[in-house]
Amino acid sequence: MLAQDRLTSTFQALADPTRRAILSRLSQGEASVTELAAPFSMSMPAISKHLKVLERAKLISRGKEAQWRPCKLEAAPLEAASNWVEQYRAMWEARFDRLDAYLKEVQAKEGNTTKPRKANGRKKY
Amino acid sequence: MLAQDRLTSTFQALADPTRRAILSRLSQGEASVTELAAPFSMSMPAISKHLKVLERAKLISRGKEAQWRPCKLEAAPLEAASNWVEQYRAMWEARFDRLDAYLKEVQAKEGNTTKPRKANGRKKY
DNA sequence: GCTTTACTTAACCAAATGGTTATATACATT
DNA sequence: AATGTATATAACCATTTGGTTAAGTAAAGC
Numbered sequence: 001m002l003a004q005d006r007l008t009s010t011f012q013a014l015a016d017p018t019r020r021a022i023l024s025r026l027s028q029g030e031a032s033v034t035e036l037a038a039p040f041s042m043s044m045p046a047i048s049k050h051l052k053v054l055e056r057a058k059l060i061s062r063g064k065e066a067q068w069r070p071c072k073l074e075a076a077p078l079e080a081a082s083n084w085v086e087q088y089r090a091m092w093e094a095r096f097d098r099l100d101a102y103l104k105e106v107q108a109k110e111g112n113t114t115k116p117r118k119a120n121g122r123k124k125y
Numbered sequence: 126m127l128a129q130d131r132l133t134s135t136f137q138a139l140a141d142p143t144r145r146a147i148l149s150r151l152s153q154g155e156a157s158v159t160e161l162a163a164p165f166s167m168s169m170p171a172i173s174k175h176l177k178v179l180e181r182a183k184l185i186s187r188g189k190e191a192q193w194r195p196c197k198l199e200a201a202p203l204e205a206a207s208n209w210v211e212q213y214r215a216m217w218e219a220r221f222d223r224l225d226a227y228l229k230e231v232q233a234k235e236g237n238t239t240k241p242r243k244a245n246g247r248k249k250y
Numbered sequence: 251g252c253t254t255t256a257c258t259t260a261a262c263c264a265a266a267t268g269g270t271t272a273t274a275t276a277c278a279t280t
Numbered sequence: 281a282a283t284g285t286a287t288a289t290a291a292c293c294a295t296t297t298g299g300t301t302a303a304g305t306a307a308a309g310c
Contacts, residue, residue, distance in 0.1 A: 159255090
């Protein structure tokens with residue numbers, strides 16, 4: 001899986017509790033690598049790698065200030081991810097609405113009998 | 126990384142284009158495994174594995190109908206994921222609002238001079 | 251009962267992931 | 281110039297991931 005589109009790298013970056021915690025921290029403002037590493041019982045290189053994943057996914061950007069590399073949150077990919085999720089959530093909800101409408105419709109015309117369908121060939125959903 | 130919380134398994138499941146395409150298809154209604162596999166140039170076992178990942182993440186559920194295992198979308202985890210993302214996106218936007226307010230405030234009191242801070246010790250963000 | 255259809259499981263493999271320790275780099279302080 | 285501080289890179293390792301093919305299971309149709 002090398003053809004990494006934006007959504008893939010975004011979700012992949014979000015699929016780790018450490019990285020989500022880092023983003024959570026950064027949502028309150030910029031922080032240095034050491035500051036970000038503090039809450040975790042994990043080596044600095046490990047944090048460095050997580051930051052690289054977040055950076056590659058463009059969820060964070062980094063500056064230079066003397067020997068510090070302050071990180072800050074970039075929300076654009078979060079927006080794209082949120083939009084994707086919401087899109088399908090909405091479709092899913094729309095299905096319920098349609099089912100609801102259909103059930104009402106069926107209920108309206110009383111006593112309709114459905115012929116038993118042929119045993120083979122799966123019903124279409 | 127074995128302690129898989131809900132968000133982790135949700136995002137991890139979403140971090141694959143094939144699985145997202147499957148969810149996309151399922152947002153339009155139930156489908157059998159063979160139906161879901163059709164658009165992909167991939168073996169059935171590969172699809173089967175993807176479905177297992179989606180099922181473990183509770184993004185889909187599966188029924189039994191003769192030899193078919195119809196899959197359907199379950200939106201609850203999508204909701205949780207969306208909420209998480211939106212939460213931090215919102216915080217991030219709130220920061221801009223606060224910065225904006227701060228800049229207006231600073232702009233209000235003219236000609237304020239800032240003393241140069243001590244060279245060492247990184248500024249707090 | 252045999253075959254076909256739908257799907258799963260097992261065994262395998264290469265590559266990616268998430269961690270480690272040890273070493274290097276860059277800037278600041280003394 | 282030497283030392284300390286902040287961070288990155290390299291080399292390594294175990295586990296997970298995403299795919300494969302081959303074999304197994306279960307129900308339906310002939």
